[in-house]
Amino acid sequence: MAAGLPEFGKVVVFGTGLIGGSFALGLKEAGAVEEVVGFGRTPATLRSAQELGVIDRAGINPAHEIGDADIVLVATPVAQMPEIFSRIAPYLGPKTIVTDGGSTKGDVVAAARAAFGERVAQFVPAHPIAGAENSGPAAARWDLYQGKKVVVTPLPENPDDALDHVKRAWAQCGADIYELTPEMHDRVFAAVSHLPHLLSFALVHDLAVRPDADLFFTFAASGFRDFTRIAASHPEMWRDICLANRDALLGELDSYRAQLDELRAALAADDGSRLEEIFGIARQARRNWAG
Structure with a gap:
């Protein structure tokens, strides 16, 4: 040059x-x-x-x-x-x-x-x-x-x-x-990108199809806004991404469902200690990542 x-x-x-x-x-x-x-x-x-x-x-x-x-x-x-x-x-x-x-x-x-x-x-x-x-x-x-x-x-x-x-x-x-590697890329991003988008779309969709959806959105504030920002992303693009990485994403979704089941069991059992333990581990990991 x-x-x-x-x-x-x-x-x-x-x-x-x-x-x-x-x-x-x-x-x-x-x-x-x-x-x-x-x-x-x-x-x-x-x-x-x-x-x-x-x-x-x-x-x-x-x-x-x-x-x-x-x-x-x-x-x-x-x-x-x-x-x-x-x-x-x-x-x-x-x-x-x-x-x-x-x-x-x-x-x-x-x-x-x-x-x-x-x-x-x-x-x-x-x-x-x-x-x-x-x-x-x-x-x-x-x-x-x-x-x-x-x-x-x-x-x-x-x-x-x-x-x-x-x-x-x-x-x-x-x-x-x-x-x-391409394989490691898809495994990592199924967990840290594709799954969060899937969850965000799911939450907003759940509220949007309720008969009283306007009531929920009226009172949604910063926590909801932060969690669901990515649900405003391009539907066609994210349809393609989810289908393209289907196997890895299904594995991550199953893992997340198991986590939700554990949280539900702790909540149903009025087990505050277990909830606090899980929340504490998550809080520390999030703070460490955010620097």
Whole structure:
């Protein structure tokens, strides 16, 4: 790379909303990219992304954009990724690196292997841990990844330079980079991300379908707001995540149900000591995590 030039030439982003759009804006803010080309499901979304400066122009045909791209980020709901991988696979240039922003990795890796075949070494899976309940190009922020974690889950086939390419891109956005295997990633995030979303959706749904739902929401305060904030997240995206990581999530849900059963038994038995013991362990763990 010549002195003074951006680290990346063309970056192509499929999905110009919160995740993909913030990636584009982060690279732009760092002066690390020459051009960002966006693909999306509707012309209106792409027009909005261009008007907001998220992308420089909208892509029309992957055949014209992928071959000379340095990085292709697929930042759509995970269920859409297999089709996108298949669309772009024939046009990969020899130096094009594909990555993703999906919240599950086992299914995404399987889709990439099916689509890219012998060229799967050019796919480096990743997951930025910086979501929010808002979506669309207007939700994109240049600083979304500042100080946030991005988990890269490299494949055995990935050469060091491809892995470094993806790490450098996220680092330019201000992220702290971590590595996990795809299997460990899905196990961890079933517990600390996917299960909390499932529980939050379940609680809000339970109240929302009651005949006197308005009464409950009228008196809901900060505790309810904090616990249920993530229930405002994108339903389609979280449907796909839950189904994609179904096995690990079912295991975590069973474990949580056992915990609820223990709490119910203690409550039914008027066992304040056991309730306090459980609450105390949880409180200390939460305080330790929060620093």
